[in-house]
Amino acid sequence: MAKTGTLVRITGPVVVAKDLGHAKLYDVVRVGEEKLVGEIIKIVGNEFVIQVYEDTAGIRPGEPVISTGEPLSVELGPGILRSFYDGIQRPLEKIEEAAGAFITRGINVAPLDHKKKWEFKALKKKGESVEVGDILGEVQETDVITHRILANDSGKLTDIRSGKFTLDDPIGEIDTRKGKVPAYMYHRWVVRKPRPYREKFPPIVPLSTGMRLVDTFAPIAKGGTACIPGPFGSGKTVTQQSLAKWSDAEIVVYIGCGERGNEMTEVLNEFPKILDPKSGKPLMERTVLIANTSNMPVAAREASIYTGITLAEYYRDMGYGVSLMADSTSRWAEALREISGRLEEMPGEEGYPAYLARKLAEFYERAGRVKTLGSPDREGSVTVIGAVSPPGGDISEPVSQNTLRVTKVFLALDASLAHRRHFPAIHWLKSYSLYTDTLDPWYEENIGSDWPTLRNEAMALLQKEAELQEIVQLVGPDALPEKEQAILLIAKMIREDYLQQSAFHEIDAFASMKKQYLMLRNIMRFYERAIGAVDLGIQLKTISGVKVREKVGRMKEIPEERLNDVEAIYKEIDREFDSLRKE
């Protein structure tokens, strides 16, 4: 398999080698004396163009290149959770042990710990026949997640045993058509190849994110796709991190793709401290972090999102709901552009390669709620939420546009909201979700039958406000009739008392769907009563001065355990307006 060729040219992250024999496109190669990791991305006759995942300074033509005969793959097995990987699944913790605080090159470390012993509990019996994807047994990977070991071959189980094993110990043996093969707790998977499933389901269950704007106006479905484009400083990363922290996914894969080093450190420091509301255990117990910061090699940045989604699909196949955050896909697209430029390919729009749209679509298509292979029957999902960083915040650029074409939820971050410290700085009118209709039955059944109505009315008010604001800009608010002024008042309440949410506030950071429903119901009740009062000739000044308004404004600070207090405000609104009426 291994064939040694020689380097003939080096230009930055792209090198050219010759005489690699039967090496195939996307095969992994080892470049130079230091055995840097690279991947073949183009073959012209006897010349193999290779992108190198590490810094190439000092490498000379004439140095050897070894082909491994295998495409870029990840190791899938217990030990993935709680890990912190670089773009090609090398654990950064191990890199630190080997090289110190700065990442040097040529470090070869295994993605998973092959020495650690795991307690394997067999669920299948000797003599049973198994198929690819069947659950052979379980390993308690972290306190909250049970790692299901999936069969990698079909055939008859000639041996299987429970006990303590390392990854290199066989846990059993499968008699396949091609002969007996040992079964291990881990296997390798090619990152650029989607993992198979039996059937894809439509998205009908929402991902509860705890973010009122998202859950109310732009809900994301489990197994759906969402994109968050926004200029710098508008809160993409904070939004991504909040979604990772509070969404009700069982597994979180967080990819820091070409972003800041300190941001990843923040995630790394914070996640072990945040307790999952459901299990009471640290979030880190169900999280994998992948970081390829902006100053790490650009080719590994390109690979990082594939590494991430393959890990996500693996947990999906175990039957978990996974959400994957990619921050930011623009950096990934730029890595594509950079490599494409070095290959001297004909550029498409803004220098991006012509295959950008296809690659983006392929990536997002790996999301979904599926029935997995193998028995017992189980359902898993991968929800993909990608941040996009358009230059100058202008989403007419190719990465944003191609992303919008494939994703179903659009969370429009808005710089002017961010400047005003309205967070999350997601614009309610510009954002949309194509899942709203398919998710409505779920909301009606689980949250409140009037939820879609409340939401639509609230949205209509915000829309109306935008129209009225145009008039106000010309003639001032006093020129509007009282009723329209009342609409402005309520819309302001929706914006400030409901949509605005602080990711750093201990209580406000997360709002359950139930709390959201109660809050919105109160505001809409206030609206109804206020309009009624205006019709009776009560002055708007009196209405806006009611005492309960302050309470409505502070609803968000009421903890989840005291939802009754939120509910009580409804009656209070009625009471106060009733007495206004009497006066």
Next chain:
Amino acid sequence: MKEYKTVSQIAGPLVFVENVSGVGYNELVEVTLPNGNKQKGQVLDVTDTHAVVQIFGSTSGLNTTQTSVKFLGETMKLGVSTEMLGRIFSGLGEPKDNAPKPVAEKYLDISGAAINPYSRAEPRDFIQTGVSTIDCMNTLVRGQKLPIFSASGLPHNQLAVQIARQSKTKDQKEEFAVVFAAVGITHEEASFFMRDFEKTGALERAVLFLNLADDPSVERIITPRLALTTAEYLAFEKDMHVLVIITDMTNYCEALREIASARQEVPGRRGYPGYMYTDLSTIYERAGRIKGRKGTVTQFPILTMPGDDITHPIPDLTGYITEGQIVLSRDLHRKNVAPPVDPLPSLSRLMNLGIGDGRTREDHRGIADQLYAAYANGRDLRSLSAVVGEESLTDTDRKYLRFADDFEKRFIMQGSNEDRTIEQTLSLGWELLGSLPTEELKRVKVEYIKKYGAGSKGSSEAPAEKKAAQEGPSPTNPEKAAPKAPLKAKKAPSKGKRKSRK
């Protein structure tokens, strides 16, 4: 060491050498000109037969027949030592102050290596710059990279100098150093910095690298990297807290574009190379803290936005890498507000780590948000009142308008010599917010309004500070005092009522 006389082509800063062998990518090159002068360069592209060399300097005087090229067999390194403190170097690291080259303790690769994200420690030590708009609303922490987005004709150099001079942390005993990299700035600007460093005695704790406007532009690629290599050495091996000022990054990007076009690369936006983001990140990301090491590298790059356009690729890509930005505003500058920091587009992403109880004060986050929101609202109303006139605004709106004016005149405005403590800054913020009705203050916790708000015990805690702040340039003071008193009177009973109802 191999020497070649096989130059086949010279184009701009690039030299093509034929029939070479054993040349490494990014290797350092020494080129001897026909007149005997020597220039340094670096290998950009190498095959088994030829190499493309980028010369750090002028290529005039080169020819294809007499020029000789020597490949030095290693990548570019800088000899570093603590003796560099107090010295001035050229953009290529040669002494410029007529003193001998300091003896190197170590030779370090100038491109550095990425800090393992696992090894990073979160920056969280508050740096008090003494500038209210930064300390209160865009707090700087040690290990952060916070650029100043400026434009031609704005006083960014004054602000940089003020920050370098006033910056301090709670623990004053720690060793502190400034590394200053001038990238393509004029002699005048460079001497402004040097004079100020000398005057304040900062020079002996500073290392200066100067690439001036008339120095070769390709050198500009090297200068910031020399500065950061020095900074990393001082911080991570000598336990110092290093503040790196790089000015002007726009010139750096221009140089990058010049080389890219000489190499006939496919241009990206506005002719800048497609890899500019990655390239800039290898500069900006060299800031931070490392677990288990005492020192830190804090970066203050300065760039001028061409045409005041924040969406121009240079500020845009910078903003995507750095942890926030301080934006200077021409409007404020015209109004004679100094420093003209516009708080609305400015941001510090690491602010939350450095503020709050035990670091600055518990009410810091809330008051910063409230000031932002109120000022943003006031500014919006300004344009509205320009159309409809101030009379048709509501009472509250008029209060916001006045707030925005006061905020500019008293909070943003402080001049380049006033050094405010964080407590002074926060009290000033509360005082200004006192002119707004309490129910408008939704960003601050009710308990903090009671504790620190205008008329509370909190604000009287520091009467001296309050006075100092009022003594500042504030022509609106007399008008302000009048509406404030009745306002407070109105507020007090309502607060009481709310309490009793509970």
